[in-house]
Amino acid sequence: MNTSLRMLGAALTGLAMAALTSCASGSGTSADGTVTLSFLVGSDESTVDAAKALADAFMRAEPRIKIKTEVVPGGGEGDNVVKTRLSTGDMTDVFWYNSGSLLRALHPSRTLVDLTGDPVLSRVKKDYLPVVSVDGRAYGVPATAATGGGILYNRKVYERLGLKVPRTWAEFMANNDKIKAAGTTPLIATFKDTWTSQLLVLGDYHNVQAAVPSFARDYTAGRARFATTPAASAGFHHLAQVHAEGHLNKGFGSATNDQGLKMLIEGRGAHYAMLGLTLPPLLAAHPQAATDIGFFGIPGDDPARHGATVWEPPAIYIAKSTEHLAEAKKFLAFVASPPAAEAVTKVVPPSGPYRVEGAELPDDAPQVAKDLQAYLDRGAATPALEFLSPVKGPxxxxxTVAVGSGLTPPAQGAAQYDRDVEKQAKQLGLPGW
Structure with a gap:
């Protein structure tokens, strides 16, 4: 699946095509002065549920403004719908879309309402604003909560074996040795769903930036490569090492993401390199996962720099073609508020903290969310590379499947990825490549 993990997140819970308040995309003003805003969202279940919660809560607070929501497919198909409708001036008033580097492809200065300095953004966390900004101009507000990309781990296994959360890769491997000796699979891999093989590389970006602060900028400009930057190639070497030392589950090549999560929840595996957002959809069937499963960032070499890589939440934007700008801004201001976060939390358990001032995690939030909150609170978190650079080879x-299966040496895999990245960067017309 040649898409980014942000877009993959939209496919994790299936394609539940459902209308929220209406499948219509029209907007307008009725005879009684009621204004209707049209709202386009993707079709995965958690997005549909969150968007409905936001729309319903807003309409209770602002009865003069109605929200009609249009659901489109997720992934690449929905991405094409957004780009086409923006380019033709046929976009809904407001819409749900990725944050990060993919935003640049929408040509926001031409297609979106610039919110820089607007009170709409007053509650948005300042460290979130860069992922909804292009050329210093801000365009969106966070739609949901952040999520971590790193190691999901079974806290019951850790408690039983007397293990501590590792702060270095050596400590992580030592934990794996003890887990294996106790008869439990140390690290779950699910390479049938090939996208899951990327996490030990992409989730390691906090360590890359800690070692090479200019990497994202130099990488985008064609001055840095994975194969020639030891901190960046480390993820490939880690992927090869866990396979070589026999830490993966049997049948990892044919295992699926759903099977891996179940294995983790049941304690048959201790670790799973994964996005935290995969866990909340399973809580209804496996409520114990809310407390039994924790999260830690992929450890690097320096315990003092231990932190986590964050996948920032998608955002809600206003199309420049809207005829109801004041009402659209009211909706976005509501989305970026604690009451909106509370409304979403009731239907979609958060996998991380909200990126809105005053929006606190509830006491019964999943442990993975609390663990990621701790990283953010101490300033030990870094957005994933795909939020900082438009370059990601398809x-x-x-x-990573080949490297993690022992078929390709890690140095060769890193070099292969550099060649893959170069092709994509040239297609994007980036200078320096």
């Missing part, structure tokens, strides 16, 4: 998941 073949990474095939390369």
């Amino acid at each position: 073949s990474l998941e095939q390369i």
Whole structure:
């Protein structure tokens, strides 16, 4: 699947095509002065549920403004719908879309309402604003909560074996040795769903930036490569090492993401390199996962720099073609508020903290969310590279499957990815490549 993990997140819970308040996309003003805003969202279940919660809560607070929501497919198909409708001036008033580097492809200065300095953004966390900004101009507000990309772990296994959360890769491997000796699978891999093979590389970006602060900028400009930057190639070497030392589950090549999560929840595996957002959809069937499963960032070499890589939440934007700008801004201001976060939490358990001032995690939030909150609170978190650079080669998941299966040496895999990235950067017309 040649898409980014942000877009993959939209496919994790299936394609539940459902209308929220209406499938219509029209907007307008009725005879009684009621204004209707049209709202486009993707079709995965958690997005549909969150968007409905936001719309319903807003309409209770602002009865003069109605929200009609249009649901489109997720992934690449929905991405094309957004780009086409923006380019033709046929976009809904407001819409749900990725944050990060993919935003640049929408040509926001031409297609979106610039919110820089607007009170709409007053409650948005300042460290979130860069992922909804292009050329210093801000365009969106966070739609949901952040999520971590790193190691999900079974806290019951850790408690039983007397293990501590590792702060270095050596400590992580030592934990794996003890887990294996106790008869439990140390690290779950699910390479049938090839996108899952990327996490030990992509989730390691906090360590890359800690070692090479200019990496994202130099990488985008064609001055840095994975194969020639030891901190960046470390993820490929880690992927090869866990396979070589026999830490993976049997049948990892044919295992699916759903099977891996179940294995983790049941304690048959201790660790799973994964996005935290995969867990909340399973809580209804496996409520114990809310407390039994924790999260830690992929450890690097320096315990003092231990932190986590964050996948920032998608955002809600206003199309420049809207005829109801004041009402659209009211909706976005509501979305970026604690009451909106509370409304979403009731239907979609958060996998991380909200990126809105005053929006606190509830006491019964999943442990993975609390663990990620701790990283953010102490300033030990870094957005994933794909939020900082538009360059992501489409073949990474095939390369990481081969490296993680022992078929390709890690240095060769990193070099293959550099060649894959170069092709994509040239297609994007980036200078320096």
